[in-house]
Amino acid sequence: MKKLLFATLVILLCFGGGAQAIDLWGQLKKVFEKSPKPSDPQLDPAVRALTGFSDEEEVAIGRQAAGNLLGAAPLVNDLKLQRYVNHVGRWIASRSERTNLNWHFAVIDSNDINAFAAPGGYVFVTKGLYLLLQNESELAGVLAHEVGHVIHKHHLKVLQQSRLVEAGGKILVKAVGENDQIKNLIGNGAEIFARPLDKNAEFEADRTAVVLAARAGYDAFGLPAVLQDIGHAAKDDSSVALLFKTHPPPDDRLNHLDESMGTRLDGLKGAILEKRFYRLRP
Numbered sequence: 001m002k003k004l005l006f007a008t009l010v011i012l013l014c015f016g017g018g019a020q021a022i023d024l025w026g027q028l029k030k031v032f033e034k035s036p037k038p039s040d041p042q043l044d045p046a047v048r049a050l051t052g053f054s055d056e057e058e059v060a061i062g063r064q065a066a067g068n069l070l071g072a073a074p075l076v077n078d079l080k081l082q083r084y085v086n087h088v089g090r091w092i093a094s095r096s097e098r099t100n101l102n103w104h105f106a107v108i109d110s111n112d113i114n115a116f117a118a119p120g121g122y123v124f125v126t127k128g129l130y131l132l133l134q135n136e137s138e139l140a141g142v143l144a145h146e147v148g149h150v151i152h153k154h155h156l157k158v159l160q161q162s163r164l165v166e167a168g169g170k171i172l173v174k175a176v177g178e179n180d181q182i183k184n185l186i187g188n189g190a191e192i193f194a195r196p197l198d199k200n201a202e203f204e205a206d207r208t209a210v211v212l213a214a215r216a217g218y219d220a221f222g223l224p225a226v227l228q229d230i231g232h233a234a235k236d237d238s239s240v241a242l243l244f245k246t247h248p249p250p251d252d253r254l255n256h257l258d259e260s261m262g263t264r265l266d267g268l269k270g271a272i273l274e275k276r277f278y279r280l281r282p
Helices: 002-015 018-032 045-052 055-072 079-093 136-151 154-161 180-186 199-215 222-231 238-246 250-261
Strands: 104-108 115-118 122-126
Touching (some): 055 104, 055 115, 055 122, 055 154, 079 136, 115 136, 115 154, 122 136, 136 154, 136 199, 154 199, 199 250
């Protein structure tokens, strides 16, 4: 019954008839349209060249990076948790522009408060961050932010800007498995996840997260709620050290989202799903 009610909510939200549906998509478009377009002349031509990566090449990079991360931090040993996070994450990703990717979501056994994305559809949330969440809409917001990074190929752009990609903005991957060239590209460790992205990339991922969450039928304010909770953590707290190092301050992100969203989504009633949220023991 709960699944039927949620499915009905999503259908009404995304495909409701008449002017109400048109108004919803118009509101979402206004939030999303601030994202830079691939043809934007302000973008570095070398960065724009990254759109030449094939999906096979991108997935190969992401698989290697994900494997490196899991070598440093294992998955939380809770199969129900991993299935649940994949269920929510893949539903979010199905509302994105990159449904062709085989998305993977996981919770890693780390007390740090953070989340990561790798090219090709690999998304990780730390146990520390998961324990901070209060409901499914907050989880959806966090996952949607990381999905946004993959959609916009933010980490591939970091690799390009770091001059780790050969001239032309492309690498040759003859096989989808491990590749020495990919190893050299991303390093021997999981450092790709620790590289800070441009603050505008983080702002773009935040805007994308709000849109994807709303498209999927969730409360659009799930991510802002998480940012508020993170903002309450002391900056000298070791659990958020990497997050503050690699992301703009939560207050800056909240201010940017507030400016982008305004009151456009205030009347949008999405699902919070506190009771359905899978509780993880510390």
